Amino acid sequence: MKLNIHRKVLILVLGAGLATFLVLSAFAYYGSKVVRDDMSEMSVELGERSASYTTELLTEQAKQTFGELTEARAQYIDREIAIMREDATVLANTMTEIFSHPENYSAKAVVDPRSSPVKMGEPYIVYAPSLRDNVTPEIQREIALAANVKDFLAEMLKTYVDCSATVFVGSENGWHIVARNLLDENGKSDFNRQMPLSHERIYEFDPRLRPWYISAKNKNAPVISELYRTVEADGYMQIGASAPFYDASGKLLGVAGVDASNIDIYFWINETNAREGVINFVLNGDGEILLSSQREGVLAVNESNTDLAARTGRDLRKTSEKTLAAAAERMISGELGVAPVTLKGENFYLAFAPMKETGWFYGMLLTENEVLQNTGNAGEYFLSRVPEIQAKMSQERSSVNNLVAVILAVLLIILFVLSTNMSRRFVKPINELSDGVREIASGNxxxxxxxxxxxxxxxxxxxxxxxxxxxxxxxxxxxxxxxxxxxxxxxxxxxxxxxxxxLPKDFPARADCELFATMTPAKEVGGDFYDFYFLDETHLAVTVADVSGKGISAALFMVVSKTVLNNFAESFYKLNGLAPVVAAANEQLCANNDAMMFVTAFIGVLDLETGEFVYVNAGHNPPVIYHAETNHCDFLDVQKNFVLGPMDGIPFAEQRTTFKRGDLIFLYTDGVTEALNVAEEEYLPERLINFMNSTDCRADLQTLLKNVRGDVAAHVGDAAQSDDITMFALRFNG
CATH class of the missing domain: 1.20.5 (Single alpha-helices involved in coiled-coils or other helix-helix interfaces)
Structure with missing residues (x-):
């Protein structure tokens, strides 16, 4: 028995529902059993994995935060030291301005500490030993002019009130103007107390031999000097910045600079620490420690050297602490990162970053426990929750099993009811559609x-x-x-x-001339035309023209153009010649030519007695002239005249030539030379003249035009005709 759509849909839906019910029941039973067996193992594994993942994640975050903090502090310290170089540059520029324009400054005096006491922050002068008793008048004038900078020195020094600092200018001649600030025992600045100038070398030292002077002079640019010691026998270590200054001619006159105590920079670095227990240090490009918060140990600055320059030559990359040496290698390579290191058997994390302004490298060391102090707690928390999660999951599993059983039973009942209703609703519109289509197909x-x-x-x-x-x-x-x-x-x-x-179709059979012409439009009607008519018994007028465009509009303008040229030629030619005829026709065509249509035309008049041919070319293709005497074809020489129709008041030039017996003129439109093949290649004038020279031009004119048309057709091939094709041949037999 065949089943209708209603029964098929019912069986399909109900069968699919029952199958789904059975499959879900089987999966539910199997899933419950698997979950019951594996729950404990999975919960433990989940807790361990969560603890491990959380620990790893927090570890990476802690290291990343540590590294970002180090980078920020490196940039901060780097910038603060770079400000010293900028201050030295400003001071050098001020000296250059003074010596470049001495006329703007008066002579001033500066205190000599050998003869007068000096207050803290007050600028004073120091002479090199070789200069003390040999100061010439010229050097005295130089010092008096340079003393104009002392107020500027004093003001700049006040920006360094938090550290023991010196602001100075040193001359190529050996004098040295200095303003110093030494912190008191409480670490404070007091510009009212006397400057303690107790050591002989304070009064007499040669600035030209100082590291800050030599480096700025050699580089001829602002520099940051690495550690060097002050001139006192018990002098402290300093870091300075210096810059050269010049006179108006560019001659080096000396070096200006700023320096600060590395003791105070130690305090400065420690003051920026976010937490206790952090070790900070700065390396130069040779791996030497320039600054450090450590006063002893492998990371401390070696201050045992009493020379003017305190370069120790100790390279941290060569320390016996291998992990620290490897990290130092990475630091000096310009890398930004965090590395685990071991120092005296204790585990640390070293975060490091380059200091781009100074070319140094900043490192921050923190114990492993400090960096990772919160990561272990997270893992322990996850593991402690595993038993609680197991009990909760067991309880929920029992509740879910009971609920699933009830839901499946209800769904089975609903499935049967819905399947019946759905099959009926599905079939009803199909039946209505079938009946309606059948009626439409019958013609309604x-x-x-x-x-x-x-x-x-x-x-x-x-x-x-x-x-x-x-x-x-x-x-x-x-x-x-x-x-x-x-x-x-x-x-x-x-x-x-x-x-x-x-278009004239009756070609006269005369002894003195032969005529033949054809016109093949690209559409049903075209814009090309030809014409010939006798002005009298001995003068034959011929015209070949091409109207812009195609179709009805071109055909209408063709009729007007043909009529106007014919009328004016018959009326004016004998009195005025051919050029006035063409000019008058152009004026007539311009009138009311709102569409701006135009026509190219070749108009000629042949004297059948003498063979003289008068012609005007109005923007048309040059005709081909066949010389019977030489049996050769050439293009007729034509002057360039404007086309007819779009512009009035234009003169036209007429030309003349003389035909000999048997000579022939071949007129045509651009539909011949611009005929396109399937590759959109034109026929071209060169091919036309070559064909005319290769064909028999003595043949009757109908055959000649047929041969030309055949060569054009051979070029075009299967391509559609793209333009009107008009050909006209006139042979003189007089």
Whole structure:
């Protein structure tokens, strides 16, 4: 027994539902069993993995935060030291300004500490031992001029109130103007107390021998000097910045600079620490420690050297602490990162970053426990929650099993009811659609299907309704368009016959000349035309022209152009010549030519007694002239005149030539030379003249034009005709 769609849908839906029910029940039972067996193991594993993952994640975050903090502090310290270089540059520029424009400054005095006490921060002068008793008047004037900078020195020194610092200018001649600030025992600045100048070397030292002077002079640019010791026998270590200054001619006069105690920079570094227990240090490019918060040990600055320059030559990359040496290697390579190191058996993390302004490298060392102090707690927390999670999951599993059993039973009942209703609702619109389509197919295009299901069946019914409407409209339009096309075809046939009737077809059989012409339009009607007529018994006028565009508009303008040229030639030629005829025709064509159409034309008049040929070329293709005497073809020499129609008041030049017996002129339009093949290649004038020289020009003119047309057709091949083709041949036999 065959089943209808209703029963098929019912069986399909109900069967699918039952199958789904059975599969879900089987999976539920199996899943419950698997979950029960594996729950404990999975919960423990989940806790361990969560603890491990959380620990790893927090470790990486802690290291990343440590590294970012180090980078920020490196940039801060680097910038603060770079400010010293900027201050030295400003001070040097001030000295250059003073010595470049001495006329703007008066002579001033500066205190000599050998003869007068000096207050803290007050600028004073120091002489090199070789200069003390040999100060010439010229050097005295130089010092008096340079003393104009002392107020600037004092003000700049006040920006360094938090450290023991010196601001100074030193001369190539050996004098040295200095302003110093030494912190008291409480680490404070007091500019009212006396400067303790107790050591002999304070009064007499040569600035030209100091590291800050030598480096700035050699580099001829602002520099940051690495550690050097002050001039006192018990002097402290300093870091300084210096810059050269010049006179107006660019001659080096000396070096200006700023330096500060590394003891205070130790305090400065420690003051920026975010937490206790952090070890900070700075390396130069040779691996030497320039600054450190450590006063002893492998990371401390070696201050045992009492020379002026305290370069120790100790390279941290060569320390016996291997992990620290490897990290120092990475630091000096310019790397930004965090590395685990071991120092005296204790584990640390070393974060490091380059100091781009100074070219040094900053490191911050923190114990492993400090960096990772919060990571272990997270792992322990996850593991402690595992038993609680196991008990909760067991309880939830029992509740879910009971709930699933109830839900499956209810779903089974609902499935049966819904399957029955769904199959009926599904089949009803299909039956309605089938009945409606059958009626439409019988020819009732006014039938409308009214199905509202909101799905693809309703969309299909809407499409059928739209199809019937479009079919009715199409059939009505088809009838209308068919009638319109028949009317247009009839009118075009009439227009073609009229156009053909306007072109002369009777070619006179005369002894003194031969004529033949053809015109093949690209559409039903075209814009090319030819014409010939006798002005009297001995003068034959010929015209070949090409109107812009194609179709009806070109054909209408062709008729007007042909008529105007004919009328003016017959009226004016004998009195005025050919050029005035063409000019008058152009004026007539310009009148009311709102469409700006134009026509290219070649107009000629042949005297059948003498062979003289008078012609005017109005923007047309040059004709081919055949010389019977030499049996050779050339293009006729033509002057360039403007086309007819778009512009009035234009003069036209006429030309003359003389035909001999048997000479022939071949006139044509650009439909010949611009004929396109399937590759869109033109026929071209060169091919035309070559063909004319290769064919028999003594043949009758109809055969000659047929041969030319055949060569053009051979070039075009299967391509459609792109333009009107007109050819006209005139042979003189007088």
């Amino acid at each position: 295009l006014d039938k409308k299907l009214d199905i509202r299901t909101g799905d693809e069946i309703e969309h299909l019914a809407t499409c059928f309704n739209a199809m019937t409407d479009e079919l009715k409209t199409y059939m009505a339009n088809l009838a209308k368009e068919t009638a319109e096309r028949e009317r247009i075809a009839t009118e075009l046939n009439v227009a073609t016959e009229i156009q053909n009737g306007l």
